[in-house]
Amino acid sequence: MTEVERRHRRVQRIVALVYVGIPVVLLAIVAFVSSRGPAAGWVVCLVPVAMLALGLYLLPRHRYQPRWWAGIGGLFGAVAGVTAAVYPLVTGRWWVTGVLIGLIAAVPAAIFGLLVGLLLARRANLALLVPVVPELAESPYELVFQLRGAPLSTVLLGADALEIRAAPTKRKGAEQSRSYPLSAITGTFEVDLSGSERLKFPIALSVAGTPGPAVIVQAAGEDWVLPTNEAAILIELLDRRRTTTA
Template sequence: MSDKLVQRIVAVSYLGIPVVLLAAVAAIAATGPAWAWAGCVVPLAMLVLGWVLRRRHRYQPRWWMGVAGLYGGLTGLMITLFPLVVGVWWPAILALPGLILGLVGGLALARYANHALLVPFRPELASTPYELVFRLRGMPLAAVLIGAETITIQSHPVPRSEHQYRTYPLTAVTGTFEFTLSGAERLKFPIHVQAVPTEGPAVILQANGEDWVLPTNQSTTLIAVLEERRPQL
């Protein structure tokens, strides 16, 4: 898929969700007292923040899921709770389902953008400024980030210590091998990672004298990206 399509999906996550919330809040406020219009401050603030963050994150897919999930969850929660200001009580019963539905919807939108970027893999991605993200199977918070000159393996979306991530220059990568896990293996990592054994494709990554076993359903794409980017250094 084209870069334009990916950026449209990102724009929907960062800007479209706040616009939907603003429309919903305005429609509800129009049936209530004048002070109910103050509720529009929240979606307007989300819209302004989304505009700023979209410019910063447009080539960093690792942020897409967090922002889209947060915006989706807030939207679902506010749409169910805001009717309270006009005396309508029953939607509040759906606050928790609304929060969950919005969160899942936002995450699904971000995942679709990442999938549209990577599948099918296009060799020309190697010459773009995208920081490509590969999720690791059996490790919900862990990911592999391939930048223009570095590769990072992290166990948390926002690493707080050196025990949660490891970064190598791409020139330090000495080997990549694709294979299949049976699900019975006990995986060990140079950083602290809580892994659940799963069956499926994986990548053995050798970098700076360390070996990684990276379970990912996008193993072929991960290796292809590394092979395309390394010669550019």
């Protein structure tokens, strides 16, 4: 088994825990509490059941797309945290008191669940990318690199295209993202920026002066200058993926 195959197995276990494991654990908690309360309480099971259905639907679609993992992990974690903390309090004889306590507990429970979901997503990302190996270029995963000086902006190396996004999950559009097929890329070069350059991007994006490494990507008669601390790694993976998809 290769290193990439080992990572793939480890990553997919964590991703499955985010998309399926969190709803299953919540369903078990809600079912346990409902079995000891009024029959009407079973309706709350619809929350984890809906989460589980959504997770099962999205998992095969997001399996190789790390940009979605944190969002789903944070959402599922927050909903699970609130439900698991508040539902037991409002079930039972003194439900009015439970509602009041539940309202107080909801915010810290949501924050705790959110952090758990985000940490699981981060762990999956680290399991995939640390340390970066050239063989990842031959995997089906989208590889995401952060742009220096532009919070949330990313360069996404897909299976057959390179895309720049104003935010990891922005919808496609002239002002939000731009992509070129790998076959249209004619050259890649690593440069060092002084920080005084005025960088121009193919989308609506403002990047502050960012001294450090950057990648020049030549495609379809245009040059992209992409400031990223992982310039050498991006070039190696991009060139290797271009070769394997040619």
